[in-house]
Amino acid sequence: xxxxxxxxxxxxxxxxxxxxxxxxxxxxxxxxxxxxxxxxxxxxxxxxxxxxxxxxxxxxxxxxxxxxxxxxxxxxxxxxxxxxxxxxxxxxxxxxxxxxxxxxxxxxxxxxxxxxxxxxxxxxxxxxxxxxxxxxxxxxxxxxxxxxxxxxxxxxxxxxxxxxxxxxxxxxxxxxxxxxxxxxxxxxxxxxxxxxxxxxxxxxxxxxxxxxxxxxxxxxxxxxxxxxxxxxxxxxxxxxxxxxxxxxxxxxxxxxxxxxxxxxxxxxxxxxxxxxxxxxxxxxxxxxxxxxxxxxxxxxxxxxxxxxxxxxxxxxxxxxxxxxxxxxxxxxxxxxxxxxxxxxxxxxxxxxxxx
Amino acid sequence: xxxxxxxxxxxxxxxxxxxxxxxxxxxxxxxxxxxxxxxxxxxxxxxxxxxxxxxxxxxxxxxxxxxxxxxxxxxxxxxxxxxxxxxxxxxxxxxxxxxxxxxxxxxxxxxxxxxxxxxxxxxxxxxxxxxxxxxxxxxxxxxxxxxxxxxxxxxxxxxxxxxxxxxxxxxxxxxxxxxxxxxxxxxxxxxxxxxxxxxxxxxxxxxxxxxxxxxxxxxxxxxxxxxxxxxxxxxxxxxxxxxxxxxxxxxxxxxxxxxxxxxxxxxxxxxxxxxxxxxxxxxxxxxxxxxxxxxxxxxxxxxxxxxxxxxxxxxxxxxxxxxxxxxxxxxxxxxxxxxxxxxxxxxxxxxxxxxxxxxxxxxxxxxxxxx
Numbered sequence: 001x002x003x004x005x006x007x008x009x010x011x012x013x014x015x016x017x018x019x020x021x022x023x024x025x026x027x028x029x030x031x032x033x034x035x036x037x038x039x040x041x042x043x044x045x046x047x048x049x050x051x052x053x054x055x056x057x058x059x060x061x062x063x064x065x066x067x068x069x070x071x072x073x074x075x076x077x078x079x080x081x082x083x084x085x086x087x088x089x090x091x092x093x094x095x096x097x098x099x100x101x102x103x104x105x106x107x108x109x110x111x112x113x114x115x116x117x118x119x120x121x122x123x124x125x126x127x128x129x130x131x132x133x134x135x136x137x138x139x140x141x142x143x144x145x146x147x148x149x150x151x152x153x154x155x156x157x158x159x160x161x162x163x164x165x166x167x168x169x170x171x172x173x174x175x176x177x178x179x180x181x182x183x184x185x186x187x188x189x190x191x192x193x194x195x196x197x198x199x200x201x202x203x204x205x206x207x208x209x210x211x212x213x214x215x216x217x218x219x220x221x222x223x224x225x226x227x228x229x230x231x232x233x234x235x236x237x238x239x240x241x242x243x244x245x246x247x248x249x250x251x252x253x254x255x256x257x258x259x260x261x262x263x264x265x266x267x268x269x270x271x272x273x274x275x276x277x278x279x280x281x282x283x284x285x286x287x288x289x290x291x292x293x294x295x296x297x298x299x300x301x302x303x304x305x306x307x308x309x310x311x312x313x314x315x316x317x318x319x320x321x322x323x324x325x326x327x328x329x330x331x332x333x334x335x336x337x338x339x340x341x342x343x344x345x346x347x348x349x350x351x352x353x354x355x
Numbered sequence: 356x357x358x359x360x361x362x363x364x365x366x367x368x369x370x371x372x373x374x375x376x377x378x379x380x381x382x383x384x385x386x387x388x389x390x391x392x393x394x395x396x397x398x399x400x401x402x403x404x405x406x407x408x409x410x411x412x413x414x415x416x417x418x419x420x421x422x423x424x425x426x427x428x429x430x431x432x433x434x435x436x437x438x439x440x441x442x443x444x445x446x447x448x449x450x451x452x453x454x455x456x457x458x459x460x461x462x463x464x465x466x467x468x469x470x471x472x473x474x475x476x477x478x479x480x481x482x483x484x485x486x487x488x489x490x491x492x493x494x495x496x497x498x499x500x501x502x503x504x505x506x507x508x509x510x511x512x513x514x515x516x517x518x519x520x521x522x523x524x525x526x527x528x529x530x531x532x533x534x535x536x537x538x539x540x541x542x543x544x545x546x547x548x549x550x551x552x553x554x555x556x557x558x559x560x561x562x563x564x565x566x567x568x569x570x571x572x573x574x575x576x577x578x579x580x581x582x583x584x585x586x587x588x589x590x591x592x593x594x595x596x597x598x599x600x601x602x603x604x605x606x607x608x609x610x611x612x613x614x615x616x617x618x619x620x621x622x623x624x625x626x627x628x629x630x631x632x633x634x635x636x637x638x639x640x641x642x643x644x645x646x647x648x649x650x651x652x653x654x655x656x657x658x659x660x661x662x663x664x665x666x667x668x669x670x671x672x673x674x675x676x677x678x679x680x681x682x683x684x685x686x687x688x689x690x691x692x693x694x695x696x697x698x699x700x701x702x703x704x705x706x707x708x709x710x711x712x713x714x715x716x717x718x719x720x721x722x723x724x725x726x
Contacts (some may be wrong), residue, residue: 091369091371091601091652091653091705092371092372092652100689103686104686104690105416105417105420106420126626126627126628139651139652140373140530140623140625140651140652141528141529141530141535141623141651141652141653141654142528142530142535142652142653143530143535148699148700149372149699149700149701150696150699150700150701151700152700153698153699153700187698188698241697241698242698244698245690245691245692245697245698245703246698246699246700247700248372248700289690291690291691293416293691296416296419296420296423296471297419297423297470297471300423300424
């Protein structure tokens with residue numbers, strides 16, 4: 001039998017074919033084994049038929065048109081979002097990192113980590129009026145998929161706590177103190193619990209435990225966290241705003257993912273749930289600027305030491321966050337990133353060590 | 356004294372992040388945390404007080420980071436032997452910095468006792484101005500930051516030289532079928548002098564005006580939930596004032612009726628729902644859900660700064676120095692931002708460069724932009 005031409009629009013729009021194939025086409029043969037000539041007659045839409053094309057070799061004949069078209073549609077319609085105005089990126093992200101950092105106060109630094117998504121990224125948008133129930137987060141005015149600065153801050157903070165907990169096992173109290181200090185400096189501490197603790201000369205053990213518990217920092221029974229905190233307190237630390245500023249990340253493509261919960265009894269999926277996601281392989285930029293604004297009066301050596309420590313700590317956090325994933329559904333492995341390129345500049349124009 | 360006593364500088368800014376300046380307390384609104392609005396038009400704005408307060412801090416930050424290691428030690432023993440404070444400012448030299456007054460605003464001679472606490476609220480307003488060099492806290496009352504933004508001590512108070520207006524929304528981005536468009540209204544354009552003369556000021560109450568037809572077979576444009584009929588009219592809007600800030604072309608602008616502007620802006624604000632996560636359970640905390648609203652990314656603001664130098668006060672810096680100080684410290688708005696939640700992707704703002712050429716236009720009062 002020969003394939004019918006439904007419309008002569010095949011080259012413009014393959015989606016008609018898809019519907020046609022889904023409903024009407026019924027081949028009897030099982031596998032594709034014909035010569036090129038036959039294939040051309042059979043599938044006029046196949047421009048350069050190749051019986052041994054590894055992409056289609058294993059399909060059954062009756063599924064072939066559909067699979068072929070799907071494959072091609074995917075290739076053609078990688079839904080690229082054309083950001084209508086090229087200056088859009090100018091608005092939200094730093095263009096020239098080095099020049100920009102030079103304006104800042106001494107011992108500030110800026111990080112730019114380019115990454116590639118290893119798995120889809122999804123974060124729920126608050127848009128009520130949308131085609132599917134789970135739209136991907138987009139900028140309000142430009143409708144470009146994005147990761148918010150607040151998401152980055154949250155995920156890096158979580159990674160920081162993980163790192164602190166890992167180091168806690170070593171029972172090296174100095175290291176823990178330094179890590180805690182970096183953590184508080186980078187992300188800031190403004191919670192009421194912390195204020196109470198830091199201003200209280202007679203440290204309440206239970207309150208301290210509660211604070212660490214709420215921060216997620218693990219405590220072992222024989223831990224000397226109390227001493228650590230006492231030492232910490234002696235250094236005249238105040239509750240303060242974090243020094244790091246997290247910039248949003250924007251992406252340029254979208255696709256669809258399906259999650260299909262299975263019925264416990266019949267072991268069959270019933271109601272597929274659609275997610276609009278940023279597909280894997282999409283590239284993005286994470287930008288962080290660090291400004292030690294609270295120590296502007298301190299001697300340079302102090303600021304320098306702190307900034308270098310914080311930079312190393314932040315690098316570890318970024319690495320960990322990329323592994324753990326960002327956005328929603330990270331337990332399904334979504335949102336993992338692969339580091340492509342790491343750039344970092346001090347405010348005097350020097351590059352930070354890239355390791 | 357060849358320069359004008361007063362100077363008015365127009366400033367334009369574009370939000371590079373959503374901007375949240377909360378009202379605090381309880382204001383009835385669609386969300387828990389509402390933002391500041393103009394009481395008459397009900398359009399969100401950035402109050403001049405927020406602008407002045409943050410700018411004061413950024414100027415002090417820039418100043419201190421520059422002169423930190425070059426300040427003479429006012430509390431050394433030899434200090435006691437000199438005469439009054441004014442003489443000391445003359446005598447004490449910057450460390451390893453040639454003394455050329457007026458060369459750079461950071462090295463203006465009275466900055467020698469500046470400190471970071473010159474920004475923010477004065478913690479020791481009850482000491483006299485001559486005692487400030489020896490005290491550790493509070494405004495110093497001498498440096499360019501204190502002079503430009505004002506200070507108050509026990510025996511002497513001084514009004515600042517800088518008068519800030521509120522930053523009002525000039526163009527507001529809304530997503531439409533035809534891409535992102537920036538809406539504005541005739542009243543706003545006239546107020547900012549962007550409408551060329553000769554264009555009628557009257558306002559069609561039913562139609563939006565676009566400068567270029569976005570599509571041939573459409574008569575409506577959707578601004579949020581509002582489907583508004585539009586007409587095409589070639590109006591010359593002088594967007595060249597925004598040149599160094601953002602290239603806004605005519606086809607991106609939609610002029611909507613004055614009455615509708617506030618509705619469209621208020622229904623297209625960025626609304627966010629936030630929740631706190633309980634680290635023990637990993638789930639959302641009970642009762643920790645709140646919603647907040649913010650002015651979206653890409654909004655273009657306009658406002659002005661008036662600078663006034665009093666004649667009979669020779670301890671004030673030149674207007675040029677103050678302008679340079681503002682110019683050099685404004686980039687902090689692009690990082691540290693303004694308003695709330697600034698470390699979480701809120702509040703960044705990009706300012707146009709301040710045009711402080713010798714123009715003699717008197718500052719017009721009438722706006723409560725006090726610093």
